[in-house]
Each structure stands twice: as C-alpha cells, then as structure tokens.
Amino acid sequence: xxxxxxxxxVLIGGYLSSTAAHEDYEAVLxxxxxxxxxxxxxxxxxxxxxxxxxxxxVAEGAAGLAGVGLVVGLFAPPLLAATAIGxxxxxxxxxxxxxxxxxxxxxxxxxTIPIGGAGxxxxxxxxxxxxxxxxxxxxxxxxxxxxxxxxxxALKGALADAQAKMAEGTS
Amino acid sequence: MSDxxxxxxxxxxxxxxxxxxxxxxxxEPDWNLIGHPTAPDGAPNVxxxxxxxxxxxxxxxxxxxxQTPNYTRMAEGGLKYNRFHVTALCSPTRAALLTGRNSxxxxxxxxxxxxxxxxxxCATLPRDCAPLPRILRDNGYSTAAFGKWHxxxxxxxxxxxxxxRWPNGWGFDYFYGFLGGGASQWDPCLAENQKIIGTPDxxxxxxxxxxxxxxxxxxxxxxxxxxxxxxxxxPFFIYFSTGCSHAPHHVSKEWADKYKGMFDQGWDxxxxxxxxxxxxLGVIPADAELTPRDDAFPAWxxxxxxxxxxxxxxxxxxxxxxxxxxxxxxxxxxxxxxLGELDNTLILWIWGDNGASMEGxxxxxxxxxxxxxxxxxxxxxxxxxxxxYGGLDQWGAPxxxxxxxxxWAWAGNTPFQWGKQVGSxxxxxxxxxxxxxxxxxxxxxxxxxxxxxxxxxxPTILDIAGIPVPDTVDGIEQEPMHGxxxxxxLTDADAPEHRTQQYFETxxxxxxxxxxxxxxVKTERIPWVLTxxxxxxxxxxxxxxxxxxxxxxxxxxxFSQANDLAAEHPEKVAELKxxxxxxxxxxxVLPLLATLSTFFGMVPxxxxxxxxxxxxxxxxxxxxxxxxxxxxxxxxxxxLVVPDGGAEGVIVAEADHLGGFSLYVKDGKLxxxxxxxxxxxxxxxxxxxxxxxxxxxxxxxxxxGATPAxxxxxxxxxxxxxxxxxxxxxxxxxxxxxxxxxxIGRDNGGVVDPSYEAEKPFxxxxxxxxxxxxxxxxxxxxxxxxxxxxxxxGDAAHGLAG
Numbered sequence: 001x002x003x004x005x006x007x008x009x010v011l012i013g014g015y016l017s018s019t020a021a022h023e024d025y026e027a028v029l030x031x032x033x034x035x036x037x038x039x040x041x042x043x044x045x046x047x048x049x050x051x052x053x054x055x056x057x058v059a060e061g062a063a064g065l066a067g068v069g070l071v072v073g074l075f076a077p078p079l080l081a082a083t084a085i086g087x088x089x090x091x092x093x094x095x096x097x098x099x100x101x102x103x104x105x106x107x108x109x110x111x112t113i114p115i116g117g118a119g120x121x122x123x124x125x126x127x128x129x130x131x132x133x134x135x136x137x138x139x140x141x142x143x144x145x146x147x148x149x150x151x152x153x154a155l156k157g158a159l160a161d162a163q164a165k166m167a168e169g170t171s
Numbered sequence: 172m173s174d175x176x177x178x179x180x181x182x183x184x185x186x187x188x189x190x191x192x193x194x195x196x197x198x199e200p201d202w203n204l205i206g207h208p209t210a211p212d213g214a215p216n217v218x219x220x221x222x223x224x225x226x227x228x229x230x231x232x233x234x235x236x237x238q239t240p241n242y243t244r245m246a247e248g249g250l251k252y253n254r255f256h257v258t259a260l261c262s263p264t265r266a267a268l269l270t271g272r273n274s275x276x277x278x279x280x281x282x283x284x285x286x287x288x289x290x291x292x293c294a295t296l297p298r299d300c301a302p303l304p305r306i307l308r309d310n311g312y313s314t315a316a317f318g319k320w321h322x323x324x325x326x327x328x329x330x331x332x333x334x335x336r337w338p339n340g341w342g343f344d345y346f347y348g349f350l351g352g353g354a355s356q357w358d359p360c361l362a363e364n365q366k367i368i369g370t371p372d373x374x375x376x377x378x379x380x381x382x383x384x385x386x387x388x389x390x391x392x393x394x395x396x397x398x399x400x401x402x403x404x405x406p407f408f409i410y411f412s413t414g415c416s417h418a419p420h421h422v423s424k425e426w427a428d429k430y431k432g433m434f435d436q437g438w439d440x441x442x443x444x445x446x447x448x449x450x451x452l453g454v455i456p457a458d459a460e461l462t463p464r465d466d467a468f469p470a471w472x473x474x475x476x477x478x479x480x481x482x483x484x485x486x487x488x489x490x491x492x493x494x495x496x497x498x499x500x501x502x503x504x505x506x507x508x509x510l511g512e513l514d515n516t517l518i519l520w521i522w523g524d525n526g527a528s529m530e531g532x533x534x535x536x537x538x539x540x541x542x543x544x545x546x547x548x549x550x551x552x553x554x555x556x557x558x559x560y561g562g563l564d565q566w567g568a569p570x571x572x573x574x575x576x577x578x579w580a581w582a583g584n585t586p587f588q589w590g591k592q593v594g595s596x597x598x599x600x601x602x603x604x605x606x607x608x609x610x611x612x613x614x615x616x617x618x619x620x621x622x623x624x625x626x627x628x629x630p631t632i633l634d635i636a637g638i639p640v641p642d643t644v645d646g647i648e649q650e651p652m653h654g655x656x657x658x659x660x661l662t663d664a665d666a667p668e669h670r671t672q673q674y675f676e677t678x679x680x681x682x683x684x685x686x687x688x689x690x691x692v693k694t695e696r697i698p699w700v701l702t703x704x705x706x707x708x709x710x711x712x713x714x715x716x717x718x719x720x721x722x723x724x725x726x727x728x729x730f731s732q733a734n735d736l737a738a739e740h741p742e743k744v745a746e747l748k749x750x751x752x753x754x755x756x757x758x759x760v761l762p763l764l765a766t767l768s769t770f771f772g773m774v775p776x777x778x779x780x781x782x783x784x785x786x787x788x789x790x791x792x793x794x795x796x797x798x799x800x801x802x803x804x805x806x807x808x809x810x811l812v813v814p815d816g817g818a819e820g821v822i823v824a825e826a827d828h829l830g831g832f833s834l835y836v837k838d839g840k841l842x843x844x845x846x847x848x849x850x851x852x853x854x855x856x857x858x859x860x861x862x863x864x865x866x867x868x869x870x871x872x873x874x875x876g877a878t879p880a881x882x883x884x885x886x887x888x889x890x891x892x893x894x895x896x897x898x899x900x901x902x903x904x905x906x907x908x909x910x911x912x913x914x915i916g917r918d919n920g921g922v923v924d925p926s927y928e929a930e931k932p933f934x935x936x937x938x939x940x941x942x943x944x945x946x947x948x949x950x951x952x953x954x955x956x957x958x959x960x961x962x963x964x965g966d967a968a969h970g971l972a973g
Contacts, residue, residue, distance in 0.1 A: 016850070017558035020551075045559070045828070045925045047854060115852035116559045137477070140552050 007126040007148045008036070010158035013139030014119055018042035020138040021118035022052075028120070029054055031135040033128035042118035049113065123158065175208070180301065180309040180644045182208045210311035210406050211637035215608065216516040217307075217408045218507065219628065220500050221268065222493070223261065223319060223417040226527035226598070228442070228585030229493060233522070233603045234449030235583070236433065236441060237490045241501030242605060245520055247616045249607030250661065253454050254726075256624045257525055259592055259599030259677035261352055262294070262321045264524040264625050265412070269302045269322075269341060271629030271640070271652035273758040275676065276300070279322070280759070281766040282352060284795060285966050286324040288775065291759035292766060294324045295336065301644035303629040305342025307408045310638045313398045315345040317387045318412040320362075323350045325795035325966065334365050343410070347390040350793070353539070353909050354414050356383040356421035356492075357569040358920035360791055360912040369791035369912060370920040375931070382423070383414055388499040392506045399510060406636070411503060415496035416489060418531065418539040419572035426491030427484075427567050434486040435479070437471025438582040439464065445585040453618060454603075455586060460733035462588045467697050468578040469533060481554045481563065485535045485575035488567040514609040517635060519628060523602035526590035527583035531574030532699045537566070538829045538849050539574040542699060543968045544905045545879075546848060556850065569921060572829050577699055586731040592698040594677030595691040595722075597732050612661055619660050622670050622684070622726075626654035634658045653758070674754040679709065679716075679764040683751040689732065690747035691722040701968050706770045716763055717748070769963035777959045783944040785823070790919060791912040797825055801965075802879050802904055802958045804947035806871040807834055810940040813863045818937030820917065822868070826908035827921035828852075834870050835918070836861050836935070837927060841887050841894065843870045844924040847880075847901045854924070855885045855897035866890060872899070877954035879904035879961050905965030915942050
C-alpha cells in the first residue's frame with residue numbers, strides 16, 4: 001500500500017507521565033498494524049526535552065516524515081481543565097514528528113510541552129485504526145484527526161484536524 | 172500537699188510558717204516555701220495515645236488487617252472498649268479530649284485552621300474552660316505533648332503568637348511536634364514549645380534520614396528520662412498524638428512492602444474479611460450486621476484491571492504507616508516499663524480521632540492537597556502523576572504526599588457506614604479504645620461495652636488522680652466539664668452506663684444519642700465534594716434542616732447501624748430531633764453549618780495590609796501565614812548584595828515541588844519556578860546574568876482576571892529592567908501546602924525545583940537584605956470580596972481534611 005492511497009489518521013495523546021506515554025508508544029509499534037510513524041516526546045521535571053520516534057514512511061517509498069514540510073502551528077494550552085494539557089502536548093508532539101525540519105522546532109516544542117508531561121503522535125492509514133487506537137490506553141486526552149489526498153497534504157490536514165480537536169478538548 | 176485546696180488554680184502557696192526577725196538571730200526558715208504543688212498520693216502516671224484518621228476496622232486488635240502487636244499487648248493486659256466515641260473531625264476530638272467538654276462549647280466545632288465568627292467555631296479556648304493539662308500541671312504533674320496539635324488558629328502560628336493557643340498555653344510543660352492538622356513525616360515543619368523550629372536537621376542525612384514517628388518516640392523517651400532524672404516520683408501526663416495515619420501517608424518502602432499483595436482482593440472483600448475477624452475476636456456482637464456499600468463508593472470489581480495495582484498500593488502504604496505507629500507507641504510503653512512504672516501508668520490508647528479519612532476522594536491522590544485545591548483528576552491521571560514522581564514504589568516516600576481512596580477509608584471503618592466528617596454515623600464517630608493499668612485492671616483482656624465518649628477522658632483521669640475539676644483558674648470561674656468518669660468500668664465489667672445521652676455534629680452531619688437510640692441526620696453532601704452544586708442546597712434561606720432525611724437506630728440491638736427504624740418510630744424521631752436542637756443550643760453548636768459559612772458570604776473583614784516585608788533570615792513561615800498571593804496579581808521584590816563573581820541560591824521559597832514557588836539564582840540566572848500542586852510546573856529564566864553589587868530583582872505576576880486558579884504572565888526584572896518572562900496557565904487557588912513553610916534566603920525541607928535538589932537547602936551565597944510581597948488589588952470591590960471568600964472557603968476545605 002502506498003501512503004497516498006488511503007485516508008491518513010493522526011492520533012495525538014497527552015500524558016502526565018513519560019512512563020505512560022512510553023507504554024502507549026511501545027504498544028502502538030507492537031500492535032501488529034502498519035503505522036507511518038510515531039513520535040514520543042517528554043519533558044522531565046528539570047525541563048529537559050527528549051524525543052523518540054519511528055519513521056516508516058521512507059520504507060514505503062515516500063520522502064519520509066522529515067520531508068513532509070509542514071509547519072506545525074504551536075499554540076498555547078487552553079485554560080483551567082487539567083485534561084486540557086493534552087492540547088499543548090499534542091502540539092508539541094506534532095513538532096517532534098517533524099523536528100528534522102530545522103533547528104528551532106525543538107525549542108518550540110520545549111516552549112509548549114509542560115514540565116513533567118509527555119505526548120504521543122501517531123500517523124497511520126485508516127485501515128490500521130482498529131488496531132492502533134485500542135493500543136493507546138493511557139492517554140489522559142486522545143484525539144484522532146483525518147485527511148485524504150497526497151501524503152503531504154493528508155498528513156498536514158490530519159494533524160491540523162487532530163490539533164483542532166485537542167484544542168477544543170474533544171476526546 | 173495532700174490537704175491543699177485544689178479547687179482554685181494555681182494552687183495558692185502557703186504563707187511562711189517560719190519566723191522572720193530583723194537578723195538571723197531568732198529567725199526560723201520554712202522550707203515549704205521552696206516547694207511546689209504535688210499530686211495527690213497515689214496519682215498514677217497517665218499516657219494518652221491518639222492515632223489520627225483511622226477507623227474501627229483498621230487495627231488487628233479489633234479485627235482489622237493492620238498488624239498492631241503493641242495495641243494487642245495492651246488490650247490483652249487491659250481492656251478493650253468497643254463503644255467508644257469521638258467527634259467526626261480532628262480538632263474537635265482533640266479539644267474535647269483535652270477539656271472534658273463538648274467541642275463546640277470550647278470553640279472547636281471545626282478545625283484549628285478555621286477560626287470562624289461564631290462562638291462554637293472560633294477555634295479559641297474560652298478562659299472558663301481550663302484544659303486538662305493545665306489542671307494536671309498545676310496539681311503537680313509533669314506534662315508533655317508530642318506529635319500533632321491542631322488547636323492553634325492558622326494565622327497565629329508564628330513568633331508573634333499569641334501563645335495561649337499553643338500547647339504550652341494549654342498547660343503542657345513541653346511540646347515537640349507540629350501545630351497543624353497534618354505534616355510530612357519526612358520533613359515536617361516542626362514546633363518545639365513556643366518556637367517554629369522548621370525542618371529537622373536529620374532531613375539532610377541521606378544515610379539515616381529523619382522520620383517523624385521515630386523522632387516523636389525518641390523525644391518522648393528523652394523527656395521522660397529527663398523528668399525521672401530530676402524527680403523519681405512526680406507523676407507524668409504524656410499526650411502522644413501521632414501524625415499517623417493522617418495524610419500524607421509517609422512510610423519507608425520496607426514497612427509498606429510488608430503488606431504487598433494483601434489488598435489485591437479490594438475493599439469489598441476486605442470489609443467482609445475484617446467483619447468475620449471482628450466476630451471471631453468478639454469485639455462486635457455475634458448478631459452484628461455488615462452495613463452495605465453506599466453508591467458513593469465504587470465496587471472494587473468495577474475498577475479497570477490495570478488500575479487495581481495502583482489502588483492496592485495505596486492501602487499497602489497506609490497499612491505499613493499505621494503499623495509503624497504501633498511500633499513507636501510500643502517503644503514508649505517499653506520505656507515506661509523499663510522504668511518499672513508500667514503497672515502504675517494508666518494508658519488510654521484511642522485508635523483514631525475520627526473515622527478513617529475519605530478526603531483522598533475516590534481516586535486517592537499522589538498529593539493530598541489536590542482535593543483541597545479542587546483539582547479534578549481521574550485515577551489514571553493520579554497514577555500518571557505518581558509515575559512522574561517515581562511510581563508506586565515511591566508512594567509513601569518524601570517525593571509524594573499521598574492519600575488513599577475514600578473506599579479504603581470506608582473499609583477501614585468496618586462494620587460501619589461512612590467515615591470522617593460524618594458525625595451522623597458510627598463510621599465517623601466510633602473508634603477503638605484500649606485501657607491498660609495493671610495496678611487496677613484485673614479483668615485482663617476484658618471487653619467493655621459501656622457507651623463512652625471522648626469528653627469522658629479528662630473527668631476519668633482527674634477522678635483516678637484524685638484531682639477535682641477546679642472552680643476557678645487564674646481567678647476566672649470555671650464551667651463544669653461535660654464528660655463523666657468511666658473509672659468504675661475499669662474494674663467492673665458490669666458498671667452501669669455512665670453516659671446515656673450525647674449529641675454529635677460535624678459539618679452539618681448530626682446525631683442524637685439517648686438511652687440506646689441514635690437519630691442520624693446526614694446531609695446529602697459527599698464528604699470529599701465541595702462543588703457549588705454540593706454546597707448550594709445548604710445556603711441560608713434554602714436549607715431547612717428539619718426536612719433532612721433521618722435515620723433511627725437502636726444500638727443495643729444494632730451494633731453497626733444496619734437497620735433504620737425511623738419509619739417505625741416517628742415519635743422517637745420527633746423526640747430526638749427536638750432534643751438535638753436543645754443540646755445544640757446548650758453547647759454552642761448553632762448555627763448549624765457554620766463550618767461552611769464562608770461559602771455563603773460570611774467572611775471576615777478583608778485584611779488591610781497589602782505589603783509584606785521580610786528582612787534578614789526569616790524562615791519557616793507556616794503555610795497558612797504566607798502573604799495572600801492566591802488568585803491575584805502580585806510582585807516579589809528582593810534587595811540583594813551580590814559579591815564579585817556572582818551568587819547563587821534561593822532568595823525566597825514557599826513549600827516544595829508538590830505546590831509552591833521559588834525565586835532563585837542558578838548558573839547566574841534569576842529564575843522563578845511555580846508548582847501548581849505538582850500537576851503543572853512553570854519556570855521562567857532571565858535571559859541575562861545577575862550582576863554583582865547591590866541589585867534589586869523582582870518577579871511580577873499579572874493575573875488574567877479575578878478568578879480562582881487564574882493564569883497570567885510572569886515578568887522577571889533586574890533593577891527595573893525586564894530580563895525574562897513566561898506564562899503560567901494555572902495557579903494555586905487555595906493553598907500550596909498544609910505544612911511546608913516559606914523561607915527567605917533558602918529552601919528548607921523538600922525543595923520547589925528539583926534542579927537544585929543536590930544543593931538543598933540551596934542557601935543564597937550573597938546577601939538577601941529584604942524580600943517584599945506586594946499584593947495588587949483586584950479591579951472591583953466585588954472581585955476583591957469574591958476572591959477573599961474563595962480564600963476562606965479554601966480554609967474550610969483544608970479544615971475538612973484536618
């Protein structure tokens with residue numbers, strides 16, 4: 001299957017601990033479904049950022065997630081509700097997924113991801129949804145965005161859709 | 172001194188019986204002049220032990236799952252009381268214990284932190300109700316209190332006193348412990364006599380870390396040995412009031428791991444197991460029934476499987492914590508035994524000042540203050556936050572301030588309904604008591620089922636010591652004690668009931684007991700819920716307490732309150748309802764729900780001061796006394812002297828990483844870290860280095876609006892130049908900490924920012940001349956009033972967890 005052939009879903013999960021995010025990250029990669037990529041980003045209590053990612057798009061003949069070329073719109077997390085922290089995490093996760101775009105993107109992620117928090121972002125074909133989404137069990141907020149079309153536009157659209165849902169607090 | 176008049180205290184010194192001439196020629200000394208009052212002949216030593224926030228079904232001595240070998244040892248050598256009652260809240264029980272009077276009557280209808288404007292809720296002891304330690308001290312006892320106090324109003328816990336509200340002012344010769352309702356067991360902010368001494372030095376000893384329960388016992392032994400070294404005969408009164416088992420549930424992993432896997436069956440099965448053991452032990456009647464689970468508590472089987480380990484660990488830690496308390500009480504008892512005085516020491520050991528505490532909410536919490544600050548967190552969130560701070564192995568360690576699920580508390584109150592705060596039911600008010608006194612108790616291992624109340628302790632102790640309740644103290648006529656002695660029951664299993672009537676009231680939950688009948692009136696509010704929806708129905712003009720649902724129990728036939736007879740006995744319901752109102756008026760219980768009066772606009776005047784200045788090396792400002800920076804704009808300005816080469820360290824810090832703030836310099840940069848209860852952490856760093864010389868730094872917080880937990884913008888300044896900024900999305904609405912203090916020039920105890928953990932207390936290497944907090948006014952007077960009310964509602968919420 002080619003990355004352009006199918007609707008792309010992007011799942012964003014927000015976490016209060018890196019342990020929980022890492023469990024879901026591993027669960028997604030081992031769920032038996034094909035995913036285009038997954039990224040885990042966390043910031044420890046001293047404010048240090050770390051990123052872990054799996055990029056499978058190159059193997060699929062695509063240019064790689066790094067080449068998607070979309071710019072993630074970072075935004076401030078909504079007020080008050082503790083669950084809303086996921087919004088910031090989602091944005092930061094998106095940044096991580098595309099961190100190879102250039103210097104500075106990590107700084108943007110660092111500016112938005114809360115201290116002590118973590119985020120997971122997964123891109124996958126719609127056909128994998130029934131395996132990927134149940135694998136993400138620990139996110140305190142979880143949204144899925146979707147889009148169709150050429151992979152660049154599809155990824156971009158799905159990510160934007162997921163971010164919008166996260167900002168609205170929709171899970 | 173045996174024939175002295177003890178009805179008026181202090182006991183008047185005798186006039187000189189000697190002869191005084193112009194010179195020594197013919198003069199005759201009277202050596203009695205340098206004497207002091209002595210206790211009546213035969214007056215025994217007294218040790219009162221009060222465990223905190225624990226239930227009838229917790230200790231193994233009463234069938235619970237927590238091993239309490241020392242409690243059992245005392246019970247086997249003494250007596251178990253299985254119908255002993257307390258109030259359903261911390262401070263009220265303590266006030267009643269130490270005064271022999273109903274708690275409302277002495278100003279403690281609620282907790283020490285909440286000093287309200289009604290006589291029954293002012294948290295200020297009336298001078299015509301002199302407390303037990305004062306009476307014993309003036310009658311020749313050495314008196315000392317160790318551990319939790321919780322009878323000093325929040326704003327009076329500093330060097331300005333007034334000290335008549337501190338333990339020494341209540342008549343204790345010596346005090347070592349903490350003044351509030353709870354404390355970290357690893358780094359408490361301690362008081363000794365009339366001084367806040369703050370974090371113990373041992374906290375910084377990584378090889379042999381300080382642990383408060385151990386230190387309590389150490390200090391008790393040290394004091395006792397000192398007293399005996401000076402006077403081999405003077406009787407002592409020790410009030411040993413543990414911080415355990417109040418949250419935070421702090422204990423080493425070794426103690427908690429003793430219970431590994433022992434609560435995997437969950438709270439429903441635990442109740443059944445405890446109930447079966449209680450019957451086997453005979454501490455409840457054979458016909459007692461196990462009360463059902465209220466819908467407020469989830470069934471264990473309904474929990475997600477992946478979270479059961481999280482919940483079980485909460486109870487493992489609580490159990491280990493409680494067993495440790497038993498062990499430390501055992502050390503004190505052993506010390507008395509080693510002195511050869513155990514036979515002549517009356518020990519009254521009460522397992523719980525109220526029923527087990529449900530303020531951990533259903534989820535339990537990695538940080539007990541999350542409930543008081545109204546932060547809604549699911550159990551998955553709580554688990555993740557515990558993972559953030561080290562995971563379940565660290566639950567109980569200094570890095571967390573844990574509380575357990577309300578359902579564990581309910582299980583700890585087996586076989587009763589409900590728990591702490593619920594004065595209408597036995598889960599909140601009936602706790603185990605053991606009496607041990609080998610000189611007098613011959614029915615060793617016996618059970619006593621007389622209806623007894625915490626107000627009966629003081630009259631009983633005085634009765635046994637042969638000391639009358641004084642008529643006047645310091646020239647002030649005294650009110651009688653409300654309690655009655657149960658001394659007869661120590662030696663006679665068939666002693667008649669000494670108490671046939673007693674009211675109960677806590678946060679509107681109320682009961683009237685008379686001749687075996689118990690009228691229960693519980694408000695609909697769930698004890699751990701303080702939302703507007705929960706509080707609204709009790710507003711003035713809305714609430715009619717006479718329309719509250721009632722329950723009626725006949726306790727001689729129904730030990731656990733399992734069978735509601737209200738519908739069958741409306742005449743008894745009416746009689747007890749009326750009697751409650753009479754008793755409520757008589758004992759200053761009214762107005763009902765005064766504890767929550769701040770939720771209905773009844774708040775004290777807004778303080779006039781808006782500037783708070785701390786010069787020099789002020790440390791350990793108690794958490795309830797820091798400048799009122801919550802929910803508003805404010806600034807912190809510090810005048811520093813920075814030596815050539817720079818300086819680093821903390822300029823000012825409040826509390827710790829689970830709620831607090833720190834303004835500090837590290838790697839040459841001015842930095843502000845703010846922990847919103849350990850859930851959200853915000854940090855702003857200056858973009859340029861701190862210069863040397865005389866420097867003024869400032870942190871300004873510009874709140875978004877006059878709302879609880881408001882977000883806002885932070886700006887850092889050096890000499891009025893902005894050098895850094897950042898945003899804080901959420902701030903603490905109520906209180907950073909229940910116990911950790913604020914320090915100038917360092918960060919004592921647990922630190923706010925882990926980046927300087929290795930250098931703690933990270934004292935400033937330059938000079939902090941002064942730190943000034945400026946509290947900015949809200950835009951409108953109404954906003955000012957609303958947020959002032961929020962602050963006091965927070966006090967009430969904090970109090971309910973007392």
